[in-house]
Amino acid sequence: MGELGFFGLSKPVEFGGQGGDVLHEAVLSEELAGCGSAGVAAGLGAHVAIATPPVWKFGSDDQKQRYVVPSIAGTKIAALAITEPGAGSDVASLRTTATPVDGGWIVSGEKCYITNGVRADFVVMAVRTTAAGGHGGISFLIVDTDQAGYSASKLEKMGWHASDTALIALDEVFVPEQNLLGGLNEGFKLIMANFQWERLAMSLGSVAAMQNVFDRTLVYATEREAFGRKIGNFQAIRHKFAQMATTIEAGRALTYHALRLFAEGHDATREVTMAKLKTQRDCFELADECLQIHGGAGYMVEYGIERAVRDARLGPIGGGTDEVMREILGRSMGL
């Protein structure tokens, strides 16, 4: 991917990028879904759309040279680590702590559900830098994974088997002061900054994933025969396809609208939140309907449909749960 230039589509040429814009990144999010493995798309997406953007946006020139340039080249792999065993959507409850020492920090704590966490060369990590609770005392550090005290183990999952998902243990890991990303105690701002793009990328990926599984199921329905005709010619099945196609098109229209606003530099929080909420749940339900149309074949590993369903189930959880999306939307209306 680095050789092909896919990791730096929107980055300037002097950093090894292609000099494109956010729409090129959007195309990447869509087309990665075509690989038929959400785990692969997620691992690559975590690198390019989730972990490196904060370094690009908030990093010093030195940090960009040391981390973004090799990320674009594909020679260093990145992960973003926020979630902990005791804090998911509720980021104010983070407990991994960075204690100041000469020349840097000593970090101790635990991170979990970290995509690319095992293979990563560096982890962009949210840590607590003051004793004060809440949103105020969070900072970001870039943690090199070859430091003493860093260990990561693979977690087993329902889907996304092609991606590595880590439980990370930090036992007095030293992080040099030049690896502080953004302002001290301004980590919450950094978390919020990339949420919109992360959720937009997820929405784009899900719309493309829906189209992918729809297309495959359409081929199946026009070949498979039952009761003397192609199953796609039964009205019940035809209407399932019509319903699914409508769902995809509505999701696409909503997502492209949010993308347009985002690309033009507007605040698109509400639209992105809606797109994320709608497309992730839709993707799972649509994959399940495709499994139904495949019948027994869909339940078999061979057709890849059961995997699509398992993979899609993460959508309403990752990147902020459906319930968190509804909270954001509801509160945006003053409720």
Add this chain to the structure above:
Amino acid sequence: MASGSPVLKPDYDQKRAHFIFTDEHEQLRESIRNFAQKELAPHADEWEETTFPDSVFTRMGELGLLGLDKPEEYGGQGGDYYTSLVLAEEMTHAQSGGLTMGVAVHTDMAMPPILAFGTEEQKQQWVVPAIKGEKILCLGITEPDAGSDVAGIKTRAVKDGDEYVINGSKTYITNGHRADLIVLVTKTDADAGYEGFTLFLVPMDAPGVIREKKLEKLGMHASDTALLAFQDVRVPETAVLGEVGKGFYHIMWELQGERLIGAAGCVAGAQRCFDKTLEYAMEREAFGRKIGNFQAIRHKFADMATKIEAARQLTYMTAWRFQNGEYPVREISMAKLFSARTACEVADECLQIHGGAGYMKEYGIERVWRDMRLNRIGAGTDEVMLDVIGRSYGL
């Protein structure tokens, strides 16, 4: 990623026009809204009992609202397709589904085929006064035995010298009682299948046109809905609209634009109902707080807002393609299906949030609920939409 400061603060109050609309559209939107709120909405309750008066047409004609996207040479405003979307959206402020439908049948269903397929004389005779609101139009497709299945139409037009003699009946005809003209779908050749249909422009005062009865309905009470009979109605050859034998294709073309306008109306209607209910949820208290502050209610609003926005974007995206010369039948059907369902679901959820009050006439929610229900049936049922979409994939 986005330009500007690294972190944008959410600004939820910011109003943004969609990219398909210009400042001119927004001004038009404003003036239609004012008109609907000031001159129509105050009478909405009364018109549920009496149906809305014909003077609404003449007033809208005066204001230039009946020909927004029609050519200037016939008295129209010469606007683009989006102007009729704006009309459909803002007319929801009249708070009367029946009125909106009556006007839409006139401007978006009956008028387009005359403009598209009519002779210059027909346009002068009917479109010019229709845009002024002096003549009212209706469209006759459905019959007691043929709805979505247009091929089953039985109304016959038989050539007799240089005249046609029409016999048959039409039902569920919006504006059927007040109309001056009906755009009538007939069969001129019973054996020619889809090639056997012909459209006629039939004056409603022609001898033999019988307005049989006003039909009572679940909702849309402000509109008049007719059962019509045609008994040996004689019309000259010049009453043929378009080509003899091409009526089916003429009418199928016409349905597409209308469905998309309908979708826009559904989205806007759902938004009105949502807004009203949001206001209610912020005032109404239960168990010591505003009901909107309960998480269960807050999440209902979040889900509704998401559905409405998705329907809106689907409709706008499709309208953009339509305006730019594409003929996206698949997506139009999707927009119609999705918006109509969304409107019905939103209306029902809003009724639920209102509780007992929602069930009462006073709040107007039950009326929206009843009015909206027609959208899943009229202009092609949900099931017909699903069939159109499914067949577009070769199924």
